[in-house]
Amino acid sequence: MKYKSVIVTRKGSPEVLKVIENDLRAPLPGEARIKIHATSVGRTDIGYRKGELSFAPKIPFVPGYEMMGTVDAVGEGVTNVAVGDRVAALIGHGGYSEYIYLGKEHLVHVPTTLDSAEAVTLILNYVSAYQMLHRTAKVKAGDKVLIIGASGGVGTALLQLGKLAGLVMYGTASRSKHNILTELGALPIDYHTQDLVDVIHRAEPNGLDFVFDGVGGEYGKIGLEVLGKGGELVEYTPAPSGPGAIALLGWLILVNLLMLPNRKSIKGYGISALYRGNKRPFMDDLPVLFNLLGEGKIKPIIAKKFPILEAAQANELLESGQVTGNVVLLAPALL
Numbered sequence: 576m577k578y579k580s581v582i583v584t585r586k587g588s589p590e591v592l593k594v595i596e597n598d599l600r601a602p603l604p605g606e607a608r609i610k611i612h613a614t615s616v617g618r619t620d621i622g623y624r625k626g627e628l629s630f631a632p633k634i635p636f637v638p639g640y641e642m643m644g645t646v647d648a649v650g651e652g653v654t655n656v657a658v659g660d661r662v663a664a665l666i667g668h669g670g671y672s673e674y675i676y677l678g679k680e681h682l683v684h685v686p687t688t689l690d691s692a693e694a695v696t697l698i699l700n701y702v703s704a705y706q707m708l709h710r711t712a713k714v715k716a717g718d719k720v721l722i723i724g725a726s727g728g729v730g731t732a733l734l735q736l737g738k739l740a741g742l743v744m745y746g747t748a749s750r751s752k753h754n755i756l757t758e759l760g761a762l763p764i765d766y767h768t769q770d771l772v773d774v775i776h777r778a779e780p781n782g783l784d785f786v787f788d789g790v791g792g793e794y795g796k797i798g799l800e801v802l803g804k805g806g807e808l809v810e811y812t813p814a815p816s817g818p819g820a821i822a823l824l825g826w827l828i829l830v831n832l833l834m835l836p837n838r839k840s841i842k843g844y845g846i847s848a849l850y851r852g853n854k855r856p857f858m859d860d861l862p863v864l865f866n867l868l869g870e871g872k873i874k875p876i877i878a879k880k881f882p883i884l885e886a887a888q889a890n891e892l893l894e895s896g897q898v899t900g901n902v903v904l905l906a907p908a909l910l
């Protein structure tokens with residue numbers, strides 16, 4: 576039997592994504608074969624495809640940073656999941672596919688009551704947002720925060736979880752997306768037409784407690800400028816490929832030293848680096864988010880759903896900048 580995947584054939588725009596056929600094989604010992612129900616299209620997929628980020632998989636590869644699906648077969652020694660179980664995993668790449676083989680240690684059970692399109696957004700975007708808020712920044716109610724890139728997949732997750740945590744929130748986004756930011760409890764700032772530093776300085780003369788930056792470039796500097804004494808910049812843009820990564824690391828060290836007198840600091844957040852070091856926090860946090868979704872306390876914004884094999888069109892849409900929230904790829908039966 577055969578199954579299909581979407582691979583990156585070379586660096587470039589979405590046309591480099593091609594559908595290929597693979598042979599379906601039995602899972603190896605310790606492995607489960609999963610029929611994929613859902614994966615997402617995120618900004619990191621785009622960076623990997625264009626070859627702009629460090630740690631991009633080697634071409635050819637199947638993009639898709641997370642997946643959820645049903646266990647279809649298990650290899651010898653797999654006892655934590657059984658055929659028919661609904662599972663999720665953080666995979667880095669491999670989600671744009673009808674099937675995937677994963678080691679049993681990566682699998683998290685997904686409650687059967689959750690909607691696949693909503694649940695899949697929790698694996699990368701909401702876990703990242705939750706960990707930045709509660710493990711990296713350790714926010715408390717009343718903290719004043721700025722979210723740079725607030726209309727995106729991670730940004731809207733930060734807003735929903737930030738609202739639950741009782742934060743006072745400011746967010747940057749294009750004007751056409753401001754209604755969502757307002758709905759989610761943030762004061763929107765249009766980065767195209769407004770001076771971010773000026774707006775924040777007027778609204779919060781003592782500065783902010785935290786800035787979460789998912790855009791990078793100049794925003795690191797701006798983020799530091801709007802922080803108050805003791806404030807913290809959480810930088811979560813992935814390291815660029817090549818010398819840019821070393822420059823970024825040097826910048827982080829230098830700025831942390833320079834900022835010592837006013838006690839501002841920068842912390843980097845990377846979900847994959849954390850996961851590679853220790854799976855426990857991810858394994859603990861994803862079920863917390865499944866519960867919040869089940870209780871209706873969070874509600875992922877799904878801009879559009881595509882069939883998995885139409886990943887190229889979905890990438891094109893995200894890259895167009897017209898998306899608010901998440902773009903999800905689903906098995907055709909779920910559309």
Ligand SMILES: NC(=O)c1ccc[n+]([C@@H]2O[C@H](COP(=O)([O-])OP(=O)(O)OC[C@H]3O[C@@H](n4cnc5c(N)ncnc54)[C@H](OP(=O)(O)O)[C@@H]3O)[C@@H](O)[C@H]2O)c1
Binds near residue numbers: 811812
């Ligand atoms: N560190 C981690 O573990 C981790 C995990 C997940 C994602 N990420 C990274 O997080 C970032 C966001 O990912 P995502 O999937 O949420 O992206 P996304 O859904 O495409 O959202 C991108 C956001 O960036 C904003 N933006 C784009 N260009 C901008 C500019 N020039 N100035 C200011 N804002 C701009 C967009 O604003 P408008 O559309 O409103 O203009 C939008 O809010 C990416 O860098 C991704 O690689 C990191």
